[in-house]
Amino acid sequence: MTEAIEAALLADDISRAALLIDSSSTGGYQWDPPTLLRWLSRIPEAVLGNYPGLSLLFVLLLRFPQGSENTALPDEVWERIETILQAAEERVHRQRDLAWLGGLYAIRALSVLPQDPFIRAAQYAQQALTWLPQGPQHGEANRPEIRIWRGLSLFILGVKSVHEGRFSETPQFLQEAYTCSLITGDRHFTREVLLLLGKSSSARGELHQAAEYYRQIVFSAHEQEDHEHTAAALLDLAWLSFEWNDLTTAEQHIHAALELVQQREQQSGNLAAFQLALLSHARGQTVSAQQQLAILFSRLQTIQASWALWLSLDVLIWQARLHLVTGDLQGAQYSLEMLDFHEQDVTGERHVKRTILRARLLLTQSKVHEAQDQLGQCLLVARAQWQMRNALEIQLLLSLSHAAAQQKQEAQRWLVQALAQAQSEKFLRLFLEEGEPLARLLVSIQERGLRSYVQTILRAFAPRGLASPQRLLIEPLSPQEQRVLKLLAAGRTNPQIAQELIISVNTVKHHMKQLYRKLDVRNRLEASEAARRLDLS
Secondary structure, three states: OHHHHHHHHHOOOHHHHHHHHHHHHHOOOOOOHHHHHHHHHOOOHHHHOOOHHHHHHHHHHHHOHHHOOOOOOOHHHHHHHHHHHHHHHHHHHHHOOHHHHHHHHHHHHHHHOOOOOOOHHHHHHHHHHHHOOOOOOOHHHHOHHHHHHHHHHHHHHHHHHHHOOOOOOHHHHHHHHHHHHHHHOOHHHHHHHHHHHHHHHHHOOOHHHHHHHHHHHHHHHHHOOOHHHHHHHHHHHHHHHHHOOOHHHHHHHHHHHHHHHOOOOHHHHHHHHHHHHHHHHHOOOHHHHHHHHHHHHHHHOOOOOHHHHHHHHHHHHHHHHHHHHOOOHHHHHHHHHHHHHOHHHOOHHHHHHHHHHHHHHHHHOOOHHHHHHHHHHHHHHHHHOOOHHHHHHHHHHHHHHHHHOOOHHHHHHHHHHHHHHHHHHOOOHHHHOOOHHHHHHHHOOOOHHHHHHHHHHHHHHHHHOOOOHHHHOOOOOOHHHHHHHHHHHOOOOHHHHHHHHOOOHHHHHHHHHHHHHHHOOOOHHHHHHHHHHOOOO
16 A cells, blocks of 8 residues: 555656545554655645545644644644645535534644633634534444544543633533543543543542542553653642642652653653642741742743643742741732732632632731631632632631631531531641641531541641640540540450549449540540550550
């Protein structure tokens, strides 16, 4: 077939060459990109327009030379791409082939995705979906190319919804895109969809589901030696480990990702630097974290790429947060002003996070009611868009604001609500970042279904020096209860405890009942373990 195509081109029999290339491509032949590009470059647009499949293939080869996704193309290449697409579109319009028209717009969307993902790419993708067949009633819907085009278009709309923070919409786009990727067998595209599904699940507060998506990527990418996707998934797993306060695992994931990409992937390297700075803060090295963030922000200003802009906005958000932690209100205000300077880019989740920062600043300035107004409005937005991680943070701040206003009942109500929603996914950093004021509030929570989770959070506060072991209890132990617990942990029976403390066995039983309640345990073994954790054994 190669010789036949070459012979046709040598003889200037362009129509025959185009027919051979088209029939061989649809017949399962896989040509290397440079050869295909050389062949298709010889075919005029007038002939190429008769073969929509070749037109789309040629556009992809021109748009993404040698597999690059972000190459800046010369104007003459863009002009040729548009000429090819227009010629193909005119033909499919004449033939009233709506499926191919949908394919053309899916490729248009892909072509502009790196430069304009949230306006033109999304518009083209939406248009493609209106023409592409869908559902069992359409026999054409199962054609491989239709699946590819639908999956691609849905993925692009998923990218837009994630960027805009509308996580209520993302599943409807990404689940079908994932199914399409599995049917077509494009494992690279499957991993792209899984990454986006993971980010969406994480923002929706579905941390365990997000972790499952990322593990699938690591397994699949490792098999194909796809280091970029492996590194991206590891960095996302690091975020989850960070949220679960497993800082050691988070750091291991970050360094594993860096070893895979080294200097080849600038985006992953800078994201890793961002995560390492936050790890420093989590370990109590906040000044060091601020220095790392300042260096990273300066570096990002020299990079002309959309990801660098978005990461720099995330850095600004955390710089403001750490300024508030250290009491530098002027620094926090400056970071907020920098975010305002990028107003048009602060969209979706970042817009909500900026509002949360403003409320934090107001609380620091004792403007409690003003902060509560902003938080209440922000909570409505976060819930409507399924930004559950942000919604949980807002509820904690509402709890703290009511506590600051001496409104204990309201403070507890907001905290209980947040705990109930966060419990199944085991959020920890969310609570730890609020410091000792929240630890004091947690101690007062006595809802039975939340006790174990509250104790887990309070134990995580202990290494930070925010509370002594006794203060981590739902209710402090009396001196006599502490003596009973020590003897229980030493393996003594109730009669032995009674004899040593010179009290009755019934009194021991009463103390045991109180211990079980305060420690939130069910038996002697669990009580002994609690005594060990609280240094009371």
